[in-house]
Amino acid sequence: MSRDRTRAVALAALALAYLLAGREYPLDSLAAPGPGVFPLATGVALLLLAACQAGVDVARRRRGEVGGRRPRGPGRRREPALMAALLTAFAAAVPVLGFLASSAALVVLACRLMGVTSWLTAVGLAAGVTAAVHAVFVLWLGVPLPRGLLG
Amino acid sequence: MGAAGIAPALLVALEPANLLACLAGAVLGTLVGVLPGLGPAGAMALVLPLTVKLGPAAGLIMLAGIYHGSMYGGSTTSILVNVPGEAASVVTTIDGYRMARRGRAGAALAVAALASFVAGTLSVVGLQLFAPAVARAALAFGPAEYFAFTVLGLTVLANLTGGSRLGSFTMIVAGAMLSTVGMDPLGGAVRFTFGVAGAQAGLSFVAVTAGLFGVAEVLVLLTSAEPPSAPARVRFRELYPSRAELRRAVPPALRGTALGFLIGLIPGPAATIASFVSYGVERKVSRHRGELGHGAIEGVAGPEAANNAAASGGMVPLLSLGLPFTPATAVLLSGMLLTGVTPGPFLLRDHPQVFWAVIGSFYVGNAMLLLLNLPLVGLFARVAVVPPRYLMPVVLVLCAVAAFADSNNLFDVWVLVGAGLAGYGLRRLGYDVVPLVLGLVLGPLMERSLLQALTIARGDVAGLWASPQAAAMLVATAALLIVPPAVRLVRRRRRTS
Numbered sequence: 085m086s087r088d089r090t091r092a093v094a095l096a097a098l099a100l101a102y103l104l105a106g107r108e109y110p111l112d113s114l115a116a117p118g119p120g121v122f123p124l125a126t127g128v129a130l131l132l133l134a135a136c137q138a139g140v141d142v143a144r145r146r147r148g149e150v151g152g153r154r155p156r157g158p159g160r161r162r163e164p165a166l167m168a169a170l171l172t173a174f175a176a177a178v179p180v181l182g183f184l185a186s187s188a189a190l191v192v193l194a195c196r197l198m199g200v201t202s203w204l205t206a207v208g209l210a211a212g213v214t215a216a217v218h219a220v221f222v223l224w225l226g227v228p229l230p231r232g233l234l235g
Numbered sequence: 236m237g238a239a240g241i242a243p244a245l246l247v248a249l250e251p252a253n254l255l256a257c258l259a260g261a262v263l264g265t266l267v268g269v270l271p272g273l274g275p276a277g278a279m280a281l282v283l284p285l286t287v288k289l290g291p292a293a294g295l296i297m298l299a300g301i302y303h304g305s306m307y308g309g310s311t312t313s314i315l316v317n318v319p320g321e322a323a324s325v326v327t328t329i330d331g332y333r334m335a336r337r338g339r340a341g342a343a344l345a346v347a348a349l350a351s352f353v354a355g356t357l358s359v360v361g362l363q364l365f366a367p368a369v370a371r372a373a374l375a376f377g378p379a380e381y382f383a384f385t386v387l388g389l390t391v392l393a394n395l396t397g398g399s400r401l402g403s404f405t406m407i408v409a410g411a412m413l414s415t416v417g418m419d420p421l422g423g424a425v426r427f428t429f430g431v432a433g434a435q436a437g438l439s440f441v442a443v444t445a446g447l448f449g450v451a452e453v454l455v456l457l458t459s460a461e462p463p464s465a466p467a468r469v470r471f472r473e474l475y476p477s478r479a480e481l482r483r484a485v486p487p488a489l490r491g492t493a494l495g496f497l498i499g500l501i502p503g504p505a506a507t508i509a510s511f512v513s514y515g516v517e518r519k520v521s522r523h524r525g526e527l528g529h530g531a532i533e534g535v536a537g538p539e540a541a542n543n544a545a546a547s548g549g550m551v552p553l554l555s556l557g558l559p560f561t562p563a564t565a566v567l568l569s570g571m572l573l574t575g576v577t578p579g580p581f582l583l584r585d586h587p588q589v590f591w592a593v594i595g596s597f598y599v600g601n602a603m604l605l606l607l608n609l610p611l612v613g614l615f616a617r618v619a620v621v622p623p624r625y626l627m628p629v630v631l632v633l634c635a636v637a638a639f640a641d642s643n644n645l646f647d648v649w650v651l652v653g654a655g656l657a658g659y660g661l662r663r664l665g666y667d668v669v670p671l672v673l674g675l676v677l678g679p680l681m682e683r684s685l686l687q688a689l690t691i692a693r694g695d696v697a698g699l700w701a702s703p704q705a706a707a708m709l710v711a712t713a714a715l716l717i718v719p720p721a722v723r724l725v726r727r728r729r730r731t732s
Binding site for chain 1: 401404405408409411412415419421422424426427429450453454456457458459623624625627628629631632635636639640643645648649651652655656659664665678681682685686689690693694695696
């Protein structure tokens with residue numbers, strides 16, 4: 085699928101899902117507009133923009149252009165996917181392990197994904213970052229970072 | 236107080252206690268700007284009890300120092316690691332970060348500090364000269380005019396932020412949609428939270444921007460086939476801007492100052508809007524507009540001047556009418572009230588010493604911030620040459636801390652991750668995420684003014700364009716939407732025929 089068509093389909097799907105979810109908010113009257121008015125207006129606007137995007141795709145095809153398709157480069161896919169999984173796991177781990185322990189684990193594993201070959205360096209960096217975050221944000225600024233179930 | 240009495244009152248800012256308060260505020264403000272998460276309003280709120288002890292002049296001088304310092308510091312992380320410290324620094328990421336990747340982080344930081352100094356100082360002159368008259372003119376705007384203004388503003392900015400217009404509009408609308416999560420701005424109804432208690436306050440701006448810029452940048456770096464490399468180390472002399480760069484920075488800084496000051500008078504996120512408008516203007520008028528978006532000094536000087544000038548512009552309605560238009564100026568208002576000073580039309584009559592001491596502290600504070608920031612350029616620029624494999628994991632943790640610390644809400648960590656993945660996906664699809672931030676910031680203002688205007692007009696939609704100002708702005712919007720595509724269509728038909 086061309087990039088223009090992917091964009092149009094994704095936007096239309098997003099707009100429809102948003103409008104569907106926004107149905108439960110009342111519109112009331114124009115004299116006393118309810119909380120559903122602005123979501124309806126923005127959802128419809130996005131739907132129109134999706135239609136425009138589809139129009140761009142059709143126009144490009146008629147002109148014999150490839151519709152925004154880009155030749156697939158030598159980009160990597162595994163590492164970004166692993167990083168996305170790591171970040172999701174980090175967000176899930178914070179309430180359980182606490183912010184500092186989760187951050188330390190995030191730094192170690194992110195270092196490895198980014199190409200740091202030495203475990204020792206990764207662990208050292210994690211320890212330094214965690215200590216700095218604790219000193220600045222917890223001790224100095226008093227931010228109540230979650231301690232987790234163990235804290 | 237006559238003109239002869241103003242000079243001694245201005246010099247009150249130079250008294251040792253006030254200088255010390257100004258220095259403390261400037262240092263704290265710069266740190267707040269550099270450290271993600273704790274915004275200027277939060278930092279000012281933290282020191283409010285201290286201002287009562289310090290007394291009106293010193294206390295308010297310290298609060299003003301924090302306010303201006305955070306504007307200076309906010310650009311640092313934008314330039315170094317592509318994570319904007321403040322909404323007003325989002326635009327600086329575009330060219331500032333690219334300059335840093337080319338080994339010109341020092342030049343970008345120095346120009347940001349110099350442009351902020353010029354803008355801060357010149358806009359204080361404007362504040363001193365035009366405060367009451369200009370603020371009253373700005374107050375003539377009602378909800379219908381604000382709605383028309385935001386519609387026109389977003390349309391202009393969609394044309395100016397670069398990339399395709401369709402893409403920019405799409406991102407602005409997506410940002411406005413995201414702004415509807417949480418309580419609606421008028422009735423307080425909770426929307427799009429799907430039962431998640433943490434989402435009731437809405438999506439944290441800090442979490443969204445840290446995700447869209449910081450986390451997405453890490454994912455983009457991981458995608459590249461070549462292992463990410465650090466910019467080359469530069470010699471000390473090259474840390475600072477060259478004469479050519481300084482010459483190029485002067486016109487955008489002056490334009491940004493004028494725009495920023497005027498936009499600062501308008502309620503809402505003026506510093507953010509001012510930085511976007513300044514960047515847009517540079518794209519149209521700069522002699523080096525072709526380089527914008529690829530690491531041009533104009534893309535740093537203009538927006539940085541604009542957001543600092545807007546910060547001073549925001550003081551006009553506060554000091555002359557007692558109306559705070561931003562969270563930070565609201566805290567400043569609280570500080571004034573706590574110290575027994577009531578801002579407004581009678582401030583000059585009742586507390587002339589305090590008024591002019593605060594104005595004087597703006598001059599001193601700007602000079603102090605420049606002296607603080609320029610020597611730190613070398614230190615900060617070293618951050619940019621740290622190899623990404625070490626720097627980016629640290630950036631991830633800082634983004635997470637910033638997201639959480641914004642309102643001590645675990646949900647915001649999820650928002651950060653979601654925004655990061657969305658930002659990565661959007662960049663892969665060829666979208667520029669900067670307009671999305673604009674929609675997110677202006678969405679609530681647009682919704683509030685639309686609903687208020689409709690209510691005032693008793694449901695008559697014509698009320699939106701009943702006043703000449705609103706009608707003129709909406710006509711200009713329609714012209715901007717219709718004329719450029721029509722001209723393109725005509726040209727294309729002429730070419731084909």
